[in-house]
Every structure is written in C-alpha cells, then in structure tokens.
Amino acid sequence: MSVSSPPSPTTTSPEPPTAIRPCVTELRLSAFAGHRRAGFALGPVTLLAGPSGAGKTTALRAYEALARLGGGAAVDEVFLDASACVPDRARPDAQRRRGFRIGCTADGPEGPVRLDVAVQAEPELRIVGERLTSAGLVLLETALRDPARRCVQAAWHTAGSAPVTRAPLPDDRLGTTLLPLRVAGKTDGQRRVLAAAEQMVVALRSVFACDPRPGRMRSPVPMGSGRLLGGCDNLADVLWRTRTECGRRHALLVAATGAGCAGPVTDVLAEPLGDGTVRGLLDRGDGFRTPFARLGDGELRYLAHALVLLTGPGVLEVDPAGEVPAAMQTLTVLADAFDRSLDPRQRRALTDLAVRMGARGHIRFVAAVADASWAEGTDGVTVVHLDP
Structure with missing residues (x-):
C-alpha cells in the first residue's frame, strides 16, 4: 500500500476551517477480513485505489461500522455477518473464539484522538476490548x-483522588459513546476524557454511505419519502423538496449537472404525477424536458453524487450529533465503486466538486476506485493504493 498526499488546497472560506471540525484522519484495520496491520491516511478527499479483491469495499465497510458504533448502535445491528469480518485463515483459540480489530484517529480541537476496538465474532458477538487514547495517554x-458475564471491565482516566475509575460497561456497545453518562466531569482528567470522547463521536456520527442505483432512480417514487437513501432511489422526491429550500445550492447543482450530462441543462426538477408519486426531469431550456427514465447509468450516478456533495445531513439519511452545532460538524461521504459507469469527464468534475466542498470544511469524501492514475497529483486529493 502506498499513499500520495499532495498539498492541501488554499481555498478560504468565512466559515469555520476544517481544523476545528472533528474528522477522521486515519482508518486502521489491524485485523479485519483480508486486511492485517493496515492503516489508511484520510484527507478531505481520499481515493482508495486498487483492482478487484484489493479490499476497497472492505475498508469502506469498516469505516461505516465504526460510524454506526459511534452513533450508539449495538454491535449485532452493525455486524450482521460478523464471521465474514474475521481475518482470512484466522484459527479459533482454545475457547473457540475468533474476532477482528479495527480503529481510527479523529483530529479536532483536542488534537489526534485514537480509538481501537476488538470485537469477538465467535462464539458470541461482543466487544471485548476498547482503547481511547490522546497524546499517548490512555483515557x-x-x-x-x-466470559460468562455480558459486560467488560472499564477503566477511565480521572486524575483526581484516584488516577482511574473502574466500572463495568455493557459488551454490546462502544464504551466511548457511554462515557457522558458515566463520567461526572469534576476533575481536569474527567473533562479531558469527555472532550476526547465527544470529538471521536462527532467525527464518526455524520457518515453517509452512497452507492446510487440507476435502475431504481428512473421510476417515479412516493412523495414525502424523507431524506435521501444510500442507493438514491428517492432522488426525485428529494429534489422536489430541496429545489425550493436553497436556491443557491440548487443553482450549483444545475451547473454541476450541466457539466456531467449530455446536452444543455437549464434546470433539474421534479414533477408530481397526481398519484402520490414524483419523477425527476432535466429541463433543456427549449421547452423540452428529459425524464430520468431516459438518462444513462453514468448520468444518473453522476447526478446523485453531485446532489450528495452539495447538500448536507438535513437532506441525507444520516444521524449527526444533534447536540453539536452544524458549523462544528463535517459530513463524510463513503462512495463504493465511485467510478462505476462514469466517463473521465464525469469523474473529474465530481472529484473537483468534492475538493471544493472539502476545502470549505463541509464535506469529506472517501471513495473506492479501480484506478486513480487520473487523480495523482491533484491538489486536495489523497490517493491510497491497495494491493490484493
């Protein structure tokens, strides 16, 4: 594995810079499926490149799993097929136990904070070890x-009359997410623990896994379906809602669509059909409108990714940290098979859009591609090469 990390873009913005927004800057797969002792540096825009079987999708799956655990989900909700996450050829121990280990680093106001998690997949699924550290200090x-009890023994930094506090925590959830309920915050040590845990949770919470499915985007969809799904099936309904919510962002979407779809584009809109459904259309500006049903796979995938990059958690099916102001959060988009069906012009236009949004601190973009030679040396883009 090799990493290419060019200089960060110099684009400025009056909004809070990325440095004060908690974000994940490294993904670690110590022992997960086909990965062992692997670490991936993540920038505002990161392309995981490699042939089929290199583990790109696996890496994205691990990131999404950490995000869901950080959001408070139970381990059995996150790992529906935990045995598939066990490293290849891993043998059970004397107690028939097998498992896997993943982790990440979140940068933010507290500096780099590391989280490492050990999960037992067999015979029972449970979190058997967790470590949260900052500046070399175990928090x-x-x-x-x-093993007979469904809990783990936890110890967290106190730095008061006792150096640590010990208590049992459930073995089905991430301890880091439970700390605000257990730590009083009376000592400097406790406040440091709470700040680091909050930074990690905020960095992980706002994640949207996106893999548009053109076959479902072509059909009319029910109105009022809510926020955009990961497969973008309800894209037309979301357009119906967002077109009038923010004229500036919609104008940017129209401009981006014109750069990636064939023919002139003067508007992207949705049309109610009178039966409770809505369909998407491209306005060509000459009185002719092209329904999404007539667009190619690449055009629909391009349009869906552009909408995702130009919107935010209020539009997408994500669960951000509600107690933290939006100005302090960054949305991370995970795009598997990002380059599927896209031509060179489309993938370049979307990458440039991701870089522009990433420079403002709103978006971080992690995508899997078969080949990233076209993006090497691009300002704001980190390329990670995975070998099978």
Whole structure:
C-alpha cells in the first residue's frame, strides 16, 4: 500500500476551517477480513485505489461500522455477518473464539484522538476490548474479564483522588459513546476524557454511505419519502423538496449537472404525477424536458453524487450529533465503486466538486476506485493504493 498526499488546497472560506471540525484522519484495520496491520491516511478527499479483491469495499465497510458504533448502535445491528469480518485463515483459540480489530484517529480541537476496538465474532458477538487514547495517554480502556458475564471491565482516566475509575460497561456497545453518562466531569482528567470522547463521536456520527442505483432512480417514487437513501432511489422526491429550500445550492447543482450530462441543462426538477408519486426531469431550456427514465447509468450516478456533495445531513439519511452545532460538524461521504459507469469527464468534475466542498470544511469524501492514475497529483486529493 502506498499513499500520495499532495498539498492541501488554499481555498478560504468565512466559515469555520476544517481544523476545528472533528474528522477522521486515519482508518486502521489491524485485523479485519483480508486486511492485517493496515492503516489508511484520510484527507478531505481520499481515493482508495486498487483492482478487484484489493479490499476497497472492505475498508469502506469498516469505516461505516465504526460510524454506526459511534452513533450508539449495538454491535449485532452493525455486524450482521460478523464471521465474514474475521481475518482470512484466522484459527479459533482454545475457547473457540475468533474476532477482528479495527480503529481510527479523529483530529479536532483536542488534537489526534485514537480509538481501537476488538470485537469477538465467535462464539458470541461482543466487544471485548476498547482503547481511547490522546497524546499517548490512555483515557479509556476496556477488557473482557469474565466470559460468562455480558459486560467488560472499564477503566477511565480521572486524575483526581484516584488516577482511574473502574466500572463495568455493557459488551454490546462502544464504551466511548457511554462515557457522558458515566463520567461526572469534576476533575481536569474527567473533562479531558469527555472532550476526547465527544470529538471521536462527532467525527464518526455524520457518515453517509452512497452507492446510487440507476435502475431504481428512473421510476417515479412516493412523495414525502424523507431524506435521501444510500442507493438514491428517492432522488426525485428529494429534489422536489430541496429545489425550493436553497436556491443557491440548487443553482450549483444545475451547473454541476450541466457539466456531467449530455446536452444543455437549464434546470433539474421534479414533477408530481397526481398519484402520490414524483419523477425527476432535466429541463433543456427549449421547452423540452428529459425524464430520468431516459438518462444513462453514468448520468444518473453522476447526478446523485453531485446532489450528495452539495447538500448536507438535513437532506441525507444520516444521524449527526444533534447536540453539536452544524458549523462544528463535517459530513463524510463513503462512495463504493465511485467510478462505476462514469466517463473521465464525469469523474473529474465530481472529484473537483468534492475538493471544493472539502476545502470549505463541509464535506469529506472517501471513495473506492479501480484506478486513480487520473487523480495523482491533484491538489486536495489523497490517493491510497491497495494491493490484493
């Protein structure tokens, strides 16, 4: 594996810079499926490149799993097929136990904060170890002491009359997300633990996994379906809602669509059909409108990605940290098979759009591509090469 990290873009914005927004800057797959001792540096825009079987989708799946755990989901909700996450050829121990290990680093106001998680997949699915560290100091550590009990023993930094506080925590959820309920915040040490845990949770919470499915985007969809789904099936309904919510962002979407779709584009709109459904259309500006049903796979995938990059958590099916102001959060988009059906012009236009949004601190974009030679040396783009 090799990484190409060119200089960050110099685009400025009056909004808070990325540096004060918590964000994940490294993904670690210590032992996960086909990955062992792997670490991926993540920039505002990161392309995971490699042939089929290199583990690009696996890396994105691990990132999404951490995000869901950071959002408070139970481990059995996150890993529906945990055995598939166990490293290749891993053998069970004397107690028939097998598992996997993943982690990440989140940068933000507290500096780099590391989270490492050990999950037992067999015979029972549970979190058996967790460590939260900052500047070399262990802020939280958990370990499974008694396999017969459904809990782990936790110890967190206190720096008061006692250096650490010990207590049991459930083995089905991430301890980092439970700390605000257990730590009083009375000592400097406790406040440091809470700040680091909050930074990690905020960095992980706002993640949107996106893999548009053109076959479903062509059909009319029910109105009022809510926020955009990961497969972008309800794109037309979301357009119906967003077209009038923010004229400036919609104008940017129209401009981006014109750069990636064939023929002139003067508007992107949705048309109610009178039966409770709505369909998407491209306005050609000459009285002719092209329904989404007539667009190619590449055009629809391009349009969906452009909409995602130009919107935010209020439009997408994500669960951001509601107690943290939006100005302090960054949305991370995970795009598997990003270059599928896209021609060179479309993938370049979308990457440039991701770089522009990333420079403002709104968006971080992690995408899997078969080949990233076209993006090498692009300002604001980090290319990680994975070998099968």
